[in-house]
Amino acid sequence: MLSFGKLVTNEWLKMYKKRSFFIPYAAIAVVIGLVAYMMKSFSLSDGMPSGLEFTAGMFSKNGMGQLLTFLAIIGTAGSVAKEHSLGTIKLLLIRAQSRGKILAAKYVSVLAYILSLSLFALAVSLLAGGLLFGFQAREAGWEDVTLTVLAQLAYSLIYVTVTFMIGVFTRSTGATIGVGMILVLLESLVVGLLSRYDIIKYVLFTNVDLSVYLEGGIPPVQGMTPAFSLIVLAVYMILFLGASFVTFKKRDVA
Amino acid sequence: MNGPFVKGPIEQDNTDSIVLSVQGVTKRIKNRNIVDKLSFEIHKGEIVGLLGPNGAGKTTTIRMIVGLIGMTEGDVIVKGKSVRKDFAGAIAHVGGIIENPEFYPYMTGYDNLKQYQRMTEGITEERIRTVTKLVGLEDAMRKKVKAYSLGMRQRLGIAQALLHEPSILILDEPTNGLDPAGIREMRDYLKRIASEEGISVLVSSHLLSEMELMCSRVVVIQEGKLVTMRTLGASGISDASTGAEPERVHVTLRVDDAAAAKSRLARMEEIRILNVSEESNEITVSVRDAYIPRMVGALGSEGIGLYRIEEIKESLEDEFLKWTGGNRIA
Numbered sequence: 001m002l003s004f005g006k007l008v009t010n011e012w013l014k015m016y017k018k019r020s021f022f023i024p025y026a027a028i029a030v031v032i033g034l035v036a037y038m039m040k041s042f043s044l045s046d047g048m049p050s051g052l053e054f055t056a057g058m059f060s061k062n063g064m065g066q067l068l069t070f071l072a073i074i075g076t077a078g079s080v081a082k083e084h085s086l087g088t089i090k091l092l093l094i095r096a097q098s099r100g101k102i103l104a105a106k107y108v109s110v111l112a113y114i115l116s117l118s119l120f121a122l123a124v125s126l127l128a129g130g131l132l133f134g135f136q137a138r139e140a141g142w143e144d145v146t147l148t149v150l151a152q153l154a155y156s157l158i159y160v161t162v163t164f165m166i167g168v169f170t171r172s173t174g175a176t177i178g179v180g181m182i183l184v185l186l187e188s189l190v191v192g193l194l195s196r197y198d199i200i201k202y203v204l205f206t207n208v209d210l211s212v213y214l215e216g217g218i219p220p221v222q223g224m225t226p227a228f229s230l231i232v233l234a235v236y237m238i239l240f241l242g243a244s245f246v247t248f249k250k251r252d253v254a
Numbered sequence: 255m256n257g258p259f260v261k262g263p264i265e266q267d268n269t270d271s272i273v274l275s276v277q278g279v280t281k282r283i284k285n286r287n288i289v290d291k292l293s294f295e296i297h298k299g300e301i302v303g304l305l306g307p308n309g310a311g312k313t314t315t316i317r318m319i320v321g322l323i324g325m326t327e328g329d330v331i332v333k334g335k336s337v338r339k340d341f342a343g344a345i346a347h348v349g350g351i352i353e354n355p356e357f358y359p360y361m362t363g364y365d366n367l368k369q370y371q372r373m374t375e376g377i378t379e380e381r382i383r384t385v386t387k388l389v390g391l392e393d394a395m396r397k398k399v400k401a402y403s404l405g406m407r408q409r410l411g412i413a414q415a416l417l418h419e420p421s422i423l424i425l426d427e428p429t430n431g432l433d434p435a436g437i438r439e440m441r442d443y444l445k446r447i448a449s450e451e452g453i454s455v456l457v458s459s460h461l462l463s464e465m466e467l468m469c470s471r472v473v474v475i476q477e478g479k480l481v482t483m484r485t486l487g488a489s490g491i492s493d494a495s496t497g498a499e500p501e502r503v504h505v506t507l508r509v510d511d512a513a514a515a516k517s518r519l520a521r522m523e524e525i526r527i528l529n530v531s532e533e534s535n536e537i538t539v540s541v542r543d544a545y546i547p548r549m550v551g552a553l554g555s556e557g558i559g560l561y562r563i564e565e566i567k568e569s570l571e572d573e574f575l576k577w578t579g580g581n582r583i584a
C-alpha cells in the first residue's frame with residue numbers, strides 16, 4: 001500500500017513538475033472571472049443571480065462543464081502516451097512493480113487531477129459569485145450546487161476514462177487529445193441522430209450527462225432514471241478500464 | 255582489461271555463481287523467429303558481451319530479459335527468480351539501460367532519480383548520493399535533464415540502473431552515439447562497477463573492438479541464433495568450449511635461413527610449424543609461451559640469425575567476420 005502511494009506521488013509529480021501545469025488553473029480562473037464580471041456589468045439589476053446560482057450555472061454542461069472536461073482530457077492524454085513518446089516507458093517498466101500497479105497509479109493520479117480542476121473551479125466560482133452577487137440563496141441552494149458539481153465530475157470522469165484508454169491504445173498524445181475532444185463534441189450529434197432507435201438508451205453519450213436528472217432537466221429518453229444511467233456508465237467504465245489494463249499489461253514495449 | 259575479469263573454466267562450472275540464465279528463449283513475430291532458442295549464462299562479476307551485426311536480435315533479446323516484451327518460448331532466470339512467473343522478484347536484481355536512457359527532460363537529474371527511488375523499497379538518500387558520486391554527476395543533479403549532454407544522460411542512466419543495488423547490469427548498445435572519449439568513459443565505468451560493486455554486466459554491441467576492450471566473454475549471435483561463445487583472455491582468444499591450451503601462442507620468426515630454421519625447429523617436439531615462407535624468410539610456429547626462450551636458444555646455437563619475433567593474434571574481428579560471413583558487419 002505504501003508503495004502504491006509512492007507510485008501515485010510519482011505520477012502526480014510528472015504532471016506537476018511541468019511548467020505548463022498551472023495553465024489550466026489560470027484559464028479556469030480567467031474564464032470564471034470574466035463571466036462573473038460581464039454578468040455583473042451587463043445584466044439588469046433584478047436579473048442578478050446569487051453567488052450559488054452563479055456557481056451552479058458555471059458547472060452546468062453549457063457553462064464550464066465542457067471546458068473542464070476538455071482541460072481534463074488534455075491533462076490525461078499524456079499520462080501513458082508521453083511515456084512512450086519520451087521513451088521513459090522503458091525505465092518505468094523495468095522496476096520491481098507490476099504493470100497493473102503502475103497503470104493504476106496513473107489512473108488514480110489522473111482522477112486526482114480532474115478533482116483538483118473541479119474543486120479549484122468551484123472555489124473560484126464561489127469566491128467570484130459571492131463577492132459580486134452575495135450568498136443569499138434564492139433559486140439555487142447549496143444542495144443544487146453540490147449535485148451540479150457531482151454531475152460535472154461524473155461527466156469529466158467518463159470522458160477522462162475513455163481518453164485514458166485511447167492513450168493506452170494509441171500511445172500518441174496528440175491523437176488521444178483529438179479523439180477525446182471529438183467524442184465530447186459528437187455527443188449531442190450522436191444522441192440526436194440515434195434518438196429514433198431504442199438502443200439509444202444504452203449508448204454512453206446518452207447517459208453521460210447526469211445533470212439532466214437534476215431539477216428542471218429532461219432525460220434524453222423518456223423513462224430513463226438516474227439509477228439506470230449510473231449502471232450503464234458503470235458498465236462502460238469497467239469495459240474501458242478492463243481494455244486499458246489488459247492492453248497495457250500484454251503490450252510489447254519496443 | 256583482462257586480469258580480474260578473466261574467468262577460468264573452473265569458476266564457470268560453479269552453478270552457485272550464476273546470476274543470469276537465459277534458457278531457450280525464442281521470440282516469434284509473424285512466424286519468424288527473431289530470437290531462436292537462445293541460451294547462455296552469466297556468472298558473478300563477469301562482463302559479458304552480446305555481440306552480433308545489426309538486426310541479429312540483440313535488442314530483442316535484452317528486451318525479453320528485462321520483461322519489456324514477452325517471450326514466445328523459454329524463460330529467463332535472474333538469481334533463481336523467473337522473469338515469466340515472478341517478474342518483480344527477478345527484475346529487482348536487474349539494472350537496465352535500454353538503448354539511450356530517456357528521462358523526464360523537464361525534471362532535474364535528482365528528481366528523475368527520486369522517481370526510481372520511490373519505485374523500490376529501501377533506497378536511501380545516501381544511496382542516491384553514492385551513485386551520483388560514482389558516475390560523477392554531483393554538480394549536475396540540480397540541473398534539468400534537458401540541459402544534459404548525451405554523455406551525462408548515459409551516466410544518469412548508469413546511476414538509475416545502480417540505484418537498487420542490482421546483481422546484474424544490462425545495457426543495450428550503451429555507447430551508441432557517444433564520442434570516443436564518452437565511449438572510453440563508459441567502458442571505464444562499467445569495468446569499475448563490475449570490480450567495485452561485484453556485479454555482473456551484460457552489454458550488447460555490434461562493435462567488436464569495444465567488446466574486446468571490456469568483456470571477459472562474448473556471446474555471439476546472428477539471425478537470432480547463438481553462433482559461438484568465447485572467453486577473451488590475455489593471449490587473444492581461447493575456445494571457451496574446449497578450453498584448449500590458452501597459453502599456446504602463434505609467432506612468426508624472421509630468420510636469415512628459413513629452410514635451416516625449419517629443419518632445426520622440426521626436431522623440437524613442443525613446436526608445431528604452421529607455415530614457412532622461403533622468399534620472405536619467415537616461419538610461423540605454434541608454441542607454448544614458456545618454451546620460446548629455448549626455441550630462440552636452439553636457433554642461436556645452430557647459427558641461424560634471428561631478426562624478428564612477432565606474435566600473430568587472430569583478432570576477434572577476424573573470427574567474427576568468419577562467423578558472421580564477413581560483409582554483414584558495419
Ligand SMILES: Nc1ncnc2c1ncn2[C@@H]1O[C@H](COP(=O)(O)OP(=O)(O)O)[C@@H](O)[C@H]1O
Pocket residue numbers: 254283288306307308309310311312313314315
Ligand atoms: N516488433 C517487431 N516486428 C517485426 N520484426 C521485428 C520487430 N522487432 C524487431 N524485429 C526484427 O528483428 C530483427 C532483430 O532486431 P533487433 O533485436 O533490434 O536487432 P539488433 O538489436 O541486434 O540490431 C530485425 O531484423 C528486426 O527488423
Ligand SMILES: [Mg+2]
Pocket residue numbers: 312313314426427
Ligand atoms: Mg539493437
